[in-house]
Amino acid sequence: MKNSEAARIFSEMANILDLAGENPFRIRAYRRAAMVIEGLPRDIAGMSKDELKKIPGIGEDLASKLLEIVETGTCKAYEAARRKSPAGLSLLLSIPGLGPKTARAIYEKFPIGSIDELERLAAGHRLKAAVPKIKDKTEQNILRGIELVRKGAGRRPLGKALPVAQDIISHLREKAPVKQLQIAGSLRRWKETIGDIDILATSDDPERVMDIFIHLPQVKQVLARGDTKSTVILAEGMQADLRVVEEGSFGAALCYFTGSKEHNIRLREMGVKRGFKINEYGIFDKKGKKIGGGKEEDVYRVLGLPLIPPELREDSGEIAAALSDKLPKLIELDDIRGDLHVHTKLSDGHNTALELAEAAIARGWAYIAVTDHSKGLGIARGLSVERMLEEIAEIDALNRKLKGFRILKGVEVDIRSDNTLDLPDEVLSKLDIVNASVHSGFRQTSEKITGRITAAMRNPFVTTISHPTGRLLGERDAYQVDMEEVLRVAADTGTAIEINAFPARLDLNDITARKARDMGIPLVISTDTHILEHFDYMSYGVAIARRAWLEPKDVVNTFELNKMLEVLHKKRLILK
DNA sequence: GCCGTTTTCGGCCCGACTGTTTTCAGTCG
Numbered sequence: 001m002k003n004s005e006a007a008r009i010f011s012e013m014a015n016i017l018d019l020a021g022e023n024p025f026r027i028r029a030y031r032r033a034a035m036v037i038e039g040l041p042r043d044i045a046g047m048s049k050d051e052l053k054k055i056p057g058i059g060e061d062l063a064s065k066l067l068e069i070v071e072t073g074t075c076k077a078y079e080a081a082r083r084k085s086p087a088g089l090s091l092l093l094s095i096p097g098l099g100p101k102t103a104r105a106i107y108e109k110f111p112i113g114s115i116d117e118l119e120r121l122a123a124g125h126r127l128k129a130a131v132p133k134i135k136d137k138t139e140q141n142i143l144r145g146i147e148l149v150r151k152g153a154g155r156r157p158l159g160k161a162l163p164v165a166q167d168i169i170s171h172l173r174e175k176a177p178v179k180q181l182q183i184a185g186s187l188r189r190w191k192e193t194i195g196d197i198d199i200l201a202t203s204d205d206p207e208r209v210m211d212i213f214i215h216l217p218q219v220k221q222v223l224a225r226g227d228t229k230s231t232v233i234l235a236e237g238m239q240a241d242l243r244v245v246e247e248g249s250f251g252a253a254l255c256y257f258t259g260s261k262e263h264n265i266r267l268r269e270m271g272v273k274r275g276f277k278i279n280e281y282g283i284f285d286k287k288g289k290k291i292g293g294g295k296e297e298d299v300y301r302v303l304g305l306p307l308i309p310p311e312l313r314e315d316s317g318e319i320a321a322a323l324s325d326k327l328p329k330l331i332e333l334d335d336i337r338g339d340l341h342v343h344t345k346l347s348d349g350h351n352t353a354l355e356l357a358e359a360a361i362a363r364g365w366a367y368i369a370v371t372d373h374s375k376g377l378g379i380a381r382g383l384s385v386e387r388m389l390e391e392i393a394e395i396d397a398l399n400r401k402l403k404g405f406r407i408l409k410g411v412e413v414d415i416r417s418d419n420t421l422d423l424p425d426e427v428l429s430k431l432d433i434v435n436a437s438v439h440s441g442f443r444q445t446s447e448k449i450t451g452r453i454t455a456a457m458r459n460p461f462v463t464t465i466s467h468p469t470g471r472l473l474g475e476r477d478a479y480q481v482d483m484e485e486v487l488r489v490a491a492d493t494g495t496a497i498e499i500n501a502f503p504a505r506l507d508l509n510d511i512t513a514r515k516a517r518d519m520g521i522p523l524v525i526s527t528d529t530h531i532l533e534h535f536d537y538m539s540y541g542v543a544i545a546r547r548a549w550l551e552p553k554d555v556v557n558t559f560e561l562n563k564m565l566e567v568l569h570k571k572r573l574i575l576k
Numbered sequence: 577g578c579c580g581t582t583t584t585c586g587g588c589c590c591g592a593c594t595g596t597t598t599t600c601a602g603t604c605g
Binding site for chain 2: 023024025026027028029030032033056057058059060061062096097098099100101102133134135137138141185195196198223224225226227228229230231241243256257259261264265266267268269271272273274277278279280281
């Protein structure tokens with residue numbers, strides 16, 4: 001997959017040009033191209049120049065550079081630019097609050113090579129002595145920025161950011177004179193990692209709302225405090241922005257603060273062409289008369305578009321789809337009929353199969369699959385063949401009592417490092433659901449680990465590959481699996497791929513899930529529940545699916561029981 | 577560097593807040 005590498009090169013290129021004080025529109029072209037390539041569902045390797053030029057934001061020049069990157073792994077222009085621009089300079093850009101101009105000014109006086117050096121200069125007040133336009137405040141801001149970088153105040157996993165934001169929301173609702181109050185930003189788009197928390201409110205007394213916000217108990221530090229906008233750092237380390245607007249601007253502001261930035265730029269450009277000005281206060285005609293903005297729909301309506309769901313607002317084709325009335329009918333939480341990846345106390349879960357079934361029934365689901373670990377995963381008390389057979393008998397007994405609900409017999413079987421599965425086919429054949437997954441040998445070569453997973457998919461009884469890349473957000477990178485190859489074999493064998501809804505995993509991610517759908521691969525959204533409350537994670541999995549443009553028909557566990565099993569067992573007939 | 581219901585050249589989204597300045601540049605989203 002060359003896309004992320006090409007995106008990295010373009011993004012680096014943008015930084016270097018930025019530091020050189022280049023034409024800002026040229027810089028933006030590189031940044032935009034990097035975004036588009038990163039989010040592109042297709043692999044650029046193998047695309048022709050004409051195909052590349054059809055990608056929005058890619059013209060003659062960047063198409064050539066992409067071809068060069070695919071072929072050689074880099075491009076001459078980038079290598080040349082990199083030689084001219086010292087590494088220490090782009091390092092400075094990674095500090096929040098420090099932009100290209102200031103970075104350059106600092107570097108001209110102090111050609112530093114590390115963040116540590118910058119910290120010493122700022123702490124020793126040597127910056128303000130030597131660099132124009134830097135005084136005490138700027139030095140303090142730089143030190144604070146360095147602290148943020150060190151604490152990994154970068155992006156937080158969605159599953160960590162959302163509860164923090166909800167906590168702020170409930171405090172504000174309780175204490176502040178707010179009318180409307182809503183989470184915006186990448187959280188509203190359910191992005192898998194969140195940079196900061198954006199909150200939007202309406203109020204008759206914005207001053208007071210600001211006051212209460214910056215004095216919330218969760219707030220550790222106030223970065224900015226204005227009449228309508230304030231920014232704080234929370235004790236937990238995340239940044240949170242609160243913006244208060246008037247009732248009549250709420251929709252326009254919500255659209256604007258939900259982003260993505262690229263999506264907004266598209267909307268505003270479309271507005272300009274139609275003679276409108278769109279900003280966070282509303283939509284204005286040529287005479288400057290406000291013609292809407294109270295509702296988010298207003299913004300889309302003047303552009304002749306239906307409301308685009310926040311999860312799709314990434315400038316990855318959603319506007320073209322909306323224009324031609326081809327937006328997907330996105331999957332919703334209510335479409336889910338069951339969970340196919342659930343652990344009981346027999347392995348490393350905390351509840352009995354019956355307790356889990358009752359909780360699932362309470363959610364209106366029709367089935368769950370009990371998929372305890374196989375014996376290879378000793379750390380999780382994986383089940384031996386004997387215990388597995390006992391569990392099967394127990395589930396049969398439970399099913400005789402349950403009416404209108406089915407507990408499916410399943411397993412999360414280990415794919416061992418020698419490519420074999422941890423249970424014999426005789427046992428697997430007795431099960432409804434076989435989730436195969438890798439829990440060992442994470443550092444194997446791409447070839448080896450990809451081979452393990454594809455070998456598992458060729459087993460007729462393996463219904464699903466679970467958490468296919470093994471990543472843990474913010475903790476562990478994906479193993480070196482070649483997802484292109486995995487998807488190819490999944491399509492060939494009719495094996496389903498899981499979107500694991502566990503917040504630390506979200507694996508498949510949205511981009512790969514969208515690609516899998518395009519290839520006709522059956523997808524499953526599963527929670528990997530270990531305690532009852534984990535069923536709540538289904539909403540994260542559905543969010544990833546929505547970001548991947550999935551409709552109910554793309555997700556197997558929206559089907560009623562028999563149809564679902566028919567899809568997952570079809571490969572038993574084909575592969576024999 | 578991209579792009580075309582003004583355009584193959586000349587535009588390119590728009591505004592809030594801060595800090596170091598006396599009118600604005602830099603940064604961010």
